[in-house]
Each structure stands twice: as structure tokens, then as C-alpha cells.
Amino acid sequence: MxxxxxxxxxxxxxxxxxxxxxxxxxxxxxxxxxxxxxxxxxxxxxxxxxxxxxxxxxxxxxxxxxxxxxxKNVESNLQIHLGQVISRGDKMDLTIQKAVELGVTSIYPLTSARCGVKLDQSRLKKKLLHWTKIAISACEQSGRNFVPKIHEVTSVNEWVNDSFSGAKICLEPSSSQTIKSLMIDQNLRLLIGPEGGFNDDEINLFQKSNFSNIILGKRILRTETAGFAAISALQTLYGDF
CATH class of the missing domain: 2.40.240.20 (Hypothetical PUA domain-like; domain 1)
Incomplete structure (x- = not known):
């Protein structure tokens, strides 16, 4: 049993x-x-x-x-800090659950210009508690003995300007660069945009903040699919898959 x-x-x-x-x-x-x-x-x-x-x-x-x-440490040698613009409905729940199962180190829920979710402070607090429970449940199921932190919601502009020593990656369909072309160390930030994508001002800001824009194949993925695909590819190339 x-x-x-x-x-x-x-x-x-x-x-x-x-x-x-x-x-x-x-x-x-x-x-x-x-x-x-x-x-x-x-x-x-x-x-x-x-x-x-x-x-x-x-x-x-x-x-x-x-x-x-x-x-019993079952953590990947690759530390992925996921910045995910909040998605509608239960899509964000699914993103957090699968990201934890796939081995991310921490998750930052973000807002952006085209983020379709608007929450007041009271609802944000409830969402954070809810997302934390999802992360814990995913650890219980997947055998992880470390629980990734779900950080407070912040704007994508503030997040990309935070001090961070490691690789910084943004999924952007207009890019021609792939994950395989990058030099990745063991610590990185991965940025996933909203359903409508990032606007030009945000993309320019990411470039100034030394984010590398990458593409996952020739197809445009949904926001909830993009995170799974990118994390899996990173774990395969640089982590413990």
C-alpha cells in the first residue's frame, strides 16, 4: 500500500x-x-x-x-525561478501545479499591460493562499521534500529590474533564438507572458534588463502550455531529466 x-x-x-x-x-x-x-x-x-x-x-x-x-533531496541541480503573468480561471492553478511537479525553485505571479486578471488586495491574499496549497499538494504527490515559494504578486516591470545573478530568459514568439543556443548556468529566471503576449514597451524593457528572448519551435503556445514546455526543455538540457 x-x-x-x-x-x-x-x-x-x-x-x-x-x-x-x-x-x-x-x-x-x-x-x-x-x-x-x-x-x-x-x-x-x-x-x-x-x-x-x-x-x-x-x-x-x-x-x-x-x-x-x-x-532525501530530490531537487534538480537547475534552479528555475518562474515569472508567470497571471492567467484566467484555473489556468494559473494548473501552471503552478505542473511547474512544481517539474521542479521549479520558486514562482512569481506577475501582472502586465495585457494581463486579463484584475484582483483587489483581499482577493490577492486569498489567491496566494490558494496557490500555496496547490504547490504543497504538488509536492506531496511528486515526492518533493522542498516546497517552492509562491511570492507576492508584482508587476513584470518591477520583477525584471530586480537584481539577479544568473541567466534570464523570456519566451517571445518573434525571436529566432532557441533554448539550445543559450549558455545556461545553474540559476535562471524564466518569464512567461499573458495570453495576449507582451507589448513593445515591455519587450524593450526586457532587452535592456538583459533578458534573452527565445522561441519554442515555430508554433505559438498558450500561456499555460509555454511554461510546461520551457521548464521541461530546460530540465532536459541543463537539469536532471
Missing amino acids: RIPRIYQKVELNVASEFELTPEASHYISKVLRLTVDSPITLFNGNNYIYQAKIIEIKNKSVKVHVNQSEY
Whole structure:
């Protein structure tokens, strides 16, 4: 039987006992319907896994005992920091889920001139919590023991002007340069635009900020497809694929 993996944002120590969060307790007891003595695997983002077993189940709480720990780093040697202009509907959810599964190090939700999503501060906070939960769930599923950070929403103009020591790449259909032609080190920023693309002022700004414009073949990809394709290509050429 596959042992469930559960993320807990707490310090984990061998021989310790503690109650899982209410959300995790509900999932363990009501969804998976595990019982006392069932094994589970815990992680908290420090690249360790902690083998534990359930020692008590009450109405809305599950208590576990941590038996042992093991350092298990499954991260790629290539650190990809994804800047993704926010897309409509559940497309952004899908982008975050798959980007985490494919091994990105961090994700920056961005706004741009042609971004079709307008959110006030209250909705932005809710979105960030929602996206963080998606990232955690993707780590639980994919076996990652490090949780990529979902950063605060910022404008693409501010993001490209941030100080960054590493390669900087922007997907731009008008470019003739491909990923294979680049010299990539182990740390890079990848910029994916909105459904309507970037405008001329933004493209000029990216060039001044030393971004390399690249193309993924002769076809124009949807914003939610472009990220998957670019990350996969980068991991294949320079990472651990």
C-alpha cells in the first residue's frame, strides 16, 4: 500500500508526538480513512522525510509519533525561478501545479499591460493562499521534500529590474533564438507572458534588463502550455531529466 505523504509546517523531531493540522487530520481520518498504527510520511520543506505512525484519532484530530528521519533531496541541480503573468480561471492553478511537479525553485505571479486578471488586495491574499496549497499538494504527490515559494504578486516591470545573478530568459514568439543556443548556468529566471503576449514597451524593457528572448519551435503556445514546455526543455538540457 502506498504510504501517504503529508506536509506539516512545523519542526519535526524523531521520537516526538504531535497533532496534525485540522486540514491534514480531516484528510487522514475522513478521506483516506486511516486507522491507528497506520504509517504516514511527513515532510516540512527541509529536504528530510519523517516516517511516522498514527497513535490516536479523535473526532477532528489525529495524533502521530515520529519514528525516524531520512535526508532525501530530490531537487534538480537547475534552479528555475518562474515569472508567470497571471492567467484566467484555473489556468494559473494548473501552471503552478505542473511547474512544481517539474521542479521549479520558486514562482512569481506577475501582472502586465495585457494581463486579463484584475484582483483587489483581499482577493490577492486569498489567491496566494490558494496557490500555496496547490504547490504543497504538488509536492506531496511528486515526492518533493522542498516546497517552492509562491511570492507576492508584482508587476513584470518591477520583477525584471530586480537584481539577479544568473541567466534570464523570456519566451517571445518573434525571436529566432532557441533554448539550445543559450549558455545556461545553474540559476535562471524564466518569464512567461499573458495570453495576449507582451507589448513593445515591455519587450524593450526586457532587452535592456538583459533578458534573452527565445522561441519554442515555430508554433505559438498558450500561456499555460509555454511554461510546461520551457521548464521541461530546460530540465532536459541543463537539469536532471
